[in-house]
Amino acid sequence: MNLNLNLSAIETPPPPDRAEATIDPLIEEALRKLEIETAETSGDPIQKARECLESTLKGLSLKPEEERALAREIDQLKALAQKLDENTVEIAAFGMVSRGKSSVLNALLGREVFRVGSTHGTTVNRSTHRWEVVSPEAVDPNPPKLVLIDTPGIDEVGGEFREALAAEIARHADLILFVVSSDMQRREFEALSQLRHARKPIILVFNQIDRYPDADRDAIYAKIKDERVRLFLGPDDVVMTAARPDPIKVKIRHPDGSTQVVWERPPAVIEPLKKRILEILDREGKALVALNTLLFAGDVQDEIVAYKLRIRDESANQLIWRFSIAKGAAVALNPIPIVDMAGGLAVDVGMIVALSRVYGIPFTRMTATGLVRDMIKALGTLGVIEIVAKLVTSGLKSILAGVSVASGGLAVPLTALGYGVIGVAQGAAAASTSYVLGQSAKVFLKQGCQWGPRGIKTVVHEILEQAKADSVLDRIRDELKRKLRTGV
Numbered sequence: 062m063n064l065n066l067n068l069s070a071i072e073t074p075p076p077p078d079r080a081e082a083t084i085d086p087l088i089e090e091a092l093r094k095l096e097i098e099t100a101e102t103s104g105d106p107i108q109k110a111r112e113c114l115e116s117t118l119k120g121l122s123l124k125p126e127e128e129r130a131l132a133r134e135i136d137q138l139k140a141l142a143q144k145l146d147e148n149t150v151e152i153a154a155f156g157m158v159s160r161g162k163s164s165v166l167n168a169l170l171g172r173e174v175f176r177v178g179s180t181h182g183t184t185v186n187r188s189t190h191r192w193e194v195v196s197p198e199a200v201d202p203n204p205p206k207l208v209l210i211d212t213p214g215i216d217e218v219g220g221e222f223r224e225a226l227a228a229e230i231a232r233h234a235d236l237i238l239f240v241v242s243s244d245m246q247r248r249e250f251e252a253l254s255q256l257r258h259a260r261k262p263i264i265l266v267f268n269q270i271d272r273y274p275d276a277d278r279d280a281i282y283a284k285i286k287d288e289r290v291r292l293f294l295g296p297d298d299v300v301m302t303a304a305r306p307d308p309i310k311v312k313i314r315h316p317d318g319s320t321q322v323v324w325e326r327p328p329a330v331i332e333p334l335k336k337r338i339l340e341i342l343d344r345e346g347k348a349l350v351a352l353n354t355l356l357f358a359g360d361v362q363d364e365i366v367a368y369k370l371r372i373r374d375e376s377a378n379q380l381i382w383r384f385s386i387a388k389g390a391a392v393a394l395n396p397i398p399i400v401d402m403a404g405g406l407a408v409d410v411g412m413i414v415a416l417s418r419v420y421g422i423p424f425t426r427m428t429a430t431g432l433v434r435d436m437i438k439a440l441g442t443l444g445v446i447e448i449v450a451k452l453v454t455s456g457l458k459s460i461l462a463g464v465s466v467a468s469g470g471l472a473v474p475l476t477a478l479g480y481g482v483i484g485v486a487q488g489a490a491a492a493s494t495s496y497v498l499g500q501s502a503k504v505f506l507k508q509g510c511q512w513g514p515r516g517i518k519t520v521v522h523e524i525l526e527q528a529k530a531d532s533v534l535d536r537i538r539d540e541l542k543r544k545l546r547t548g549v
Contacts, residue, residue: 105347106347106348106350106351106352107145107148107347107350107351109351110145110350110351110352110354110355110358111142111145111146113355113358114138114141114142114145114354114355114358115142117138117358117362118135118138118139118142121135121362121365121369122421123365123369124421127368127369127372130368130372131365131368131369134361134364134365134368135365137357137361138358138361138362141354141357141358141361144350144354145350145351145354147206148204148205148206148347148350149205149206149207149208149350150205150206150207150208150235150236150342150346150349150350151208151210151233151234151235151236152192152207152208152209152210152234152235152236152237152238152338153209153210153212153230153231153233153234153236153237153238154166154209154210154211154212154237154238154239154240154266155212155215155227155231155237155238155239155240155252155256156214156215156239156240156241156249156266157214157215157216157241157246157248157249157252158214158216159214159242160214160240160241160242160268160269161240161242161268161269161304161305162211162212162214162238162240163175163176163177163211164177164268164304164305165238165240165266165268165302165304165331165334166190166209166211167304167305168302168304168305168329168331169192169194169209169331169334169335169338170190170192170209174190175188175190175209175211176188176211177305188210188211189208189209189210189211190208190209191206191207191208191209192207192208192209193207194207194335194339204346205342205346205347205350207342210230210234212227212230213227215227215248215249215252216248228259231256231259231261232259232357232360233353233357234259234261234353235261235262235349235350235353236261236262236263236264236338236341236342236349237256237259237261237262237263237264238263238264238266238334239252239253239256239263239264239265239266240266240268241265241266241267241268241285242267242268242269242272243269243281244281244284244285244289245285245289245290250289253265253290253293254293257293260356261353262298262341262345262349263293263294263298264294264298264299264300264334264337264338264341265285265290265294265298265299265300266300266302266334267281267282267285267299267300267301267302268301268302268303268304269303269304270282270301270302270303270330271303271306271307271327271330272307278301282299282301285299286299297337298337300333300334300337301330301333302329302330302331302333302334303327303329303330303331304329304330304331305326305329306326306327306328306329306330307326308324308325308326309324309325309326309327310322310323310324311323311324311325370507373419373420374503374507376419377416377419377420377499377503378503380412380415380416380419380499381412381416381495381496381499381500381503382496384408384409384411384412384415384495384499385412385492385493385495385496385499385537386492386537386540386541386544387408388405388408388409388488388491388492388495389488389489389491389492389493389495389537389541390488390492390541390544390545391405391408391488392405392484392487392488392491392492393484393485393487393488393541393545394484394488394545405491405495406430406433408495409433409495409498410426410429410430410433411429412495412498412499412502413429413432413433413498413499413502414426414429416499416502416503416506417429417506419506420503420506420507422506422510432502432505433498435517436498436501436502436517436521437494437498439501439517439518439520439521439522440494440497440498440521440522440525441518484545485538485541485542485545488541488545489534489537489538489541492537492541493528493533493534493537496528496533496537497521497524497525497528498521500524500528501517501520501521501524504520504524505517505520
C-alpha cells in the first residue's frame with residue numbers, strides 16, 4: 062500500500078491558471094490522482110481509502126509493548142476508519158479573537174450553539190456540533206455527515222497550547238474556514254500560510270461586513286481577494302458574511318398611532334458561505350474525505366513507524382553493547398586461543414539472532430552464522446588483525462599463565478600485570494569487531510534484509526569509521542577495564 066499521493070509540503074504555489082479556481086491546485090491534483098486510482102479499482106474513493114487504512118493497520122507489525130506505547134496513534138487510525146464508515150466531513154473555523162468564528166458557525170446552524178463573546182478566551186477548547194443541512198442541488202442518496210468545529214483564537218493568551226490544538230484540528234479537518242473581519246493583519250496572513258501546510262481546501266470568510274459602508278466593504282474585499290490571497294485561493298473561495306450583525310435602531314408604530322424606537326438585530330448574511338461550502342461538498346465531498354483520510358493516516362503511520370524504529374534501535378544498541386562487552390571480557394580472561402575464537406563466533410551469532418528478533422525477522426543460527434561470515438569478509442583488515450591478535454596474544458597469555466603456575470605463584474604480580482594489559486587489548490579488539498558487526502547487521506535488518514545500493518562492504522566500513530569518529534573503541538576499552546577490575 063502506498064499512502065503517499067505525491068503531495069509535497071505546500072509552499073507558495075503559482076497563481077491559479079484558471080480565471081475561477083475552485084480549490085488549491087495541489088489539492089486538486091491530488092484529488093485527480095485519487096480519482097484515477099479509484100477508477101482503476103473499486104471506483105469509490107471512500108472504499109479505496111478504507112482499503113488503504115485497513116492495509117495500514119494490518120501492516121504495522123507491532124509487538125505487544127509497542128501496541129501499548131502507541132495506543133493513541135492506533136486509536137487515531139481506528140477513528141479514521143469510523144469517519145469513513147459514517148462519511149463524516151469536518152469543517153473547522155479558524156481566526157483571531159473577535160473576528161466572529163463562533164458567530165459564523167452559529168449562523169450556518171441557524172441557532173446559537175457555539176459560545177459567542179467579545180473578550181479573549183471565549184473559546185478555549187475544541188467545540189463541535191452536527192450541521193443538518195440539505196442542499197437542493199445534491200444528488201447523493203447518502204450525503205455526508207457534516208460536523209462544524211470551533212477553535213480558539215490564534216492570538217489567544219497562552220497561545221502555544223492553543224496553536225498546538227489548532228494544528229491538531231487542522232490535521233483532522235476536511236475543510237477550513239478562515240475568518241477575518243477587515244483587511245488581513247500580518248499575523249493572520251502568516252497563520253493562513255501555515256494552515257495551507259495542512260493540505261486542506263480553505264474558504265476565507267470576510268465577516269462583519271455590516272460594520273462598513275458599501276464602498277469600504279467592497280474595497281477591503283477586493284484587496285483581500287486580488288492581493289492578499291491571490292496566490293493561495295481562487296476568487297470563489299473568498300466570501301463575505303455578516304454572521305451576527307450589530308443591532309440597529311428600528312421605529313415601531315403601534316395601532317394607536319404612537320411610535321417606539323427599539324434595537325433589533327438584522328438577519329444574518331450567511332447564504333454566500335453556505336452555498337460555497339455545499340458546492341465544494343457536492344462536487345468533491347467524498348474525494349475530500351478520502352484524500353484527507355489518506356493524508357492523515359499517512360502522517361500517523363509515519364509517526365508509528367518512526368517511534369517503532371526509534372524504540373527498536375534503542376533496544377538494538379543496548380543489545381549490541383552488552384554482547385560486545387561480554388565477548389570482550391570473555392576473550393580478555395580466556396588464555397586458550399581456540400576457545401577464544403570459537404566462543405567469540407558463538408557470541409556474534411547469538412547477537413545477530415537476538416537482533417533479528419528485535420526487528421521482527423527471526424533468524425536461525427545457520428542464517429546468522431552466514432551473515433557473520435559475510436560481514437567479517439567485508440570487514441577485511443580489521444577482522445584479520447583480530448584473528449592474528451587472538452593467536453599471538455592468547456599464546457602469550459598461556460605462557461604467562463604457565464610461568465605463574467611453574468613459579469608456584471611467586472611471579473603472579475608480574476604476570477598479572479602483563480596478562481591484564483594483553484587481555485584488555487585483545488578483548489577490546491574482539492569487542493570492537495562485535496560492535497561493528499552488530500551495527501552493520503542492524504542496518505541490514507532495518508532495510509528488510511538488504512544491504513541496499515551501497516553494498517555490504519561500504520556499509521560495514523562506514524560503520525567502522527563512524528565508530529572511530531564517535532570514540533566508541535575508546536569507550537569499549539574503558540568499559541572492559543572497569544568490568545575486569547570490578548567484575549561487574
